[in-house]
Amino acid sequence: MAGNSGFSVRFWGVRGSYPTPGPSTVRYGGNTPCVEVEAGGHTIILDAGTGIIPLGRHLMRRSRELAKPVEAVLLLSHLHHDHTQGFPFFSPAFVPSARLHIFGPDFLNSSPKVTLDTVMNPPYFPLRLAELNAWLSFATLRDPDLLAIGESVGGVALGSVGDPALQNDPDLVRVRVLRSYAHPNGVLHYRIDWRGQSVVYATDTEGYVNGDQRLAKFAQGADLLIHDAQYTDEHYLGLAPGLPTTQGYGHSTVSIAVQAARAAGAHRLALFHLAPEYDDDQLDSIAGQVEQVFPGAFIAREGLQIDLLDPPGEVKLMEAARLHAGA
Numbered sequence: 001m002a003g004n005s006g007f008s009v010r011f012w013g014v015r016g017s018y019p020t021p022g023p024s025t026v027r028y029g030g031n032t033p034c035v036e037v038e039a040g041g042h043t044i045i046l047d048a049g050t051g052i053i054p055l056g057r058h059l060m061r062r063s064r065e066l067a068k069p070v071e072a073v074l075l076l077s078h079l080h081h082d083h084t085q086g087f088p089f090f091s092p093a094f095v096p097s098a099r100l101h102i103f104g105p106d107f108l109n110s111s112p113k114v115t116l117d118t119v120m121n122p123p124y125f126p127l128r129l130a131e132l133n134a135w136l137s138f139a140t141l142r143d144p145d146l147l148a149i150g151e152s153v154g155g156v157a158l159g160s161v162g163d164p165a166l167q168n169d170p171d172l173v174r175v176r177v178l179r180s181y182a183h184p185n186g187v188l189h190y191r192i193d194w195r196g197q198s199v200v201y202a203t204d205t206e207g208y209v210n211g212d213q214r215l216a217k218f219a220q221g222a223d224l225l226i227h228d229a230q231y232t233d234e235h236y237l238g239l240a241p242g243l244p245t246t247q248g249y250g251h252s253t254v255s256i257a258v259q260a261a262r263a264a265g266a267h268r269l270a271l272f273h274l275a276p277e278y279d280d281d282q283l284d285s286i287a288g289q290v291e292q293v294f295p296g297a298f299i300a301r302e303g304l305q306i307d308l309l310d311p312p313g314e315v316k317l318m319e320a321a322r323l324h325a326g327a
């Protein structure tokens with residue numbers, strides 16, 4: 001686990017659209033999107049797909065071990081079901097000592113609070129959002145907001161990119177936001193910077209001709225780019241037997257993700273939001289192909305942890321031994 005000097009990324013859910021439990025998906029995992037980032041001792045959670053459920057148990061276990069309440073920033077890329085469906089089962093939300101700072105977009109007049117209020121409500125769910133015991137804060141984010149996390153700003157502060165008060169302290173974790181139009185109803189991409197290292201989370205996006213130029217600028221030089229790569233090119237183009245073309249669905253192919261990583265000059269690329277139709281063997285074969293065209297590319301899978309402070313260019317992948325321990 002990262003201490004105050006660490007910057008690590010761990011995948012808890014990598015599957016797009018809907019969960020895919022079962023024997024053919026055990027190696028990559030079947031949970032919907034959730035990524036944990038530890039930076040400078042702060043916990044940032046990207047999306048609340050079903051992967052946030054085992055993450056919640058992990059955070060509770062760590063809280064007991066350290067005798068320290070759970071505190072986390074939850075960043076929602078957008079409010080589609082596969083990015084919020086784990087939240088009602090996120091155990092820290094039920095604990096009075098926990099503090100959760102929740103951020104996301106306000107597309108179509110549906111903020112994170114309105115969305116979670118709607119799904120956590122009888123008869124859809126037995127508990128209402130208002131009945132959760134944790135301290136919860138909600139705020140909406142807009143491009144070009146800047147979120148700063150650290151002691152010098154009193155925990156979590158929301159400002160703008162040009163705000164000098166949020167620029168001076170090198171220990172601050174900084175989160176920037178890019179509003180993308182490449183997904184139905186829109187999506188937010190996030191860039192997290194700490195002490196000269198960076199990770200960019202760009203899920204649920206369908207690339208453009210010659211790459212998404214706004215994303216390329218936003219993700220410039222990222223140490224790790226986590227990018228939507230839901231489909232193979234054959235599937236996307238309608239050439240895979242029994243599968244319809246998926247052009248216009250708002251998701252990328254493996255080669256679109258590689259183009260995005262090249263355009264941004266990213267050092268490492270995690271292929272993410274994997275098609276629920278693909279089993280472990282298919283993903284293995286995609287992994288073999290992508291390593292040939294982009295060294296540093298890999299397929300995200302549950303339990304994979306990456307330490308961003310490792311030397312540039314080095315791809316060191318560790319299994320999180322306790323991913324499902326005590327689940």
Ligand SMILES: [Zn+2]
Pocket residue numbers: 016017080082083204273
């Ligand atoms: Zn999605």
Ligand SMILES: [Zn+2]
Pocket residue numbers: 078080183204
């Ligand atoms: Zn979506």
